[in-house]
Amino acid sequence: LAKTTQPISMDSYEGQEVNITCSHNNIATNDYITWYQQFPSQGPRFIIQGYKTKVTNEVASLFIPADRKSSTLSLPRVSLSDTAVYYCLVGDISLGGGATNKLIFGTGTLLAVQP
């Protein structure tokens, strides 16, 4: 299973764009990249998932370069409520959940948004 490396913490201000980069040098051909958000004492919440190039939804964008050895979660115009831990996960989801999708959560990146 591919291991991921993220910064332990990041600081930002309200209204700024925040980019969190995740390194996954050993990513396999069938692996997808997924990002989750977690607030204190709550379960993680799915943000976005992608395989290559760029994926965008109403919450964030995910940029994946051609070699797929890293990925960047982009949060546009963050607010105080975006203060949370963000997890980057890499796993094979070609068959959905289960043994082929044994996602490993690391320690994540604590994003602190200030006024």
Next chain:
Amino acid sequence: EAQVTQNPRYLITVTGKKLTVTCSQNMNHEYMSWYRQDPGLGLRQIYYSMNVEVTDKGDVPEGYKVSRKEKRNFPLILESPSPNQTSLYFCASSSNLDRAAFRDYGYTFGSGTRLTVV
């Protein structure tokens, strides 16, 4: 509302007293999983289930049991709790078969159970 429900939210117990943390989902998901979260260690998978009557160990299964008799329920059983099992526990579920749904929604997590074993 689509959700994963865990009970109880908080539990304080004594060493050796058997307990069960319940998990139920209303999304007809095939896959369910238990995680524990500890400071500095992130989330670690305890057990998972790909479907009814199919369970397997995660990364930290010692001291835990699970069962999957019904699709919607996946209880976590601690036969003889010890203080090192004091942790925040999360149940999660996802679709195994609907690839588009998993791509768009990933795992759905419960609100967590904070367990203290004294």
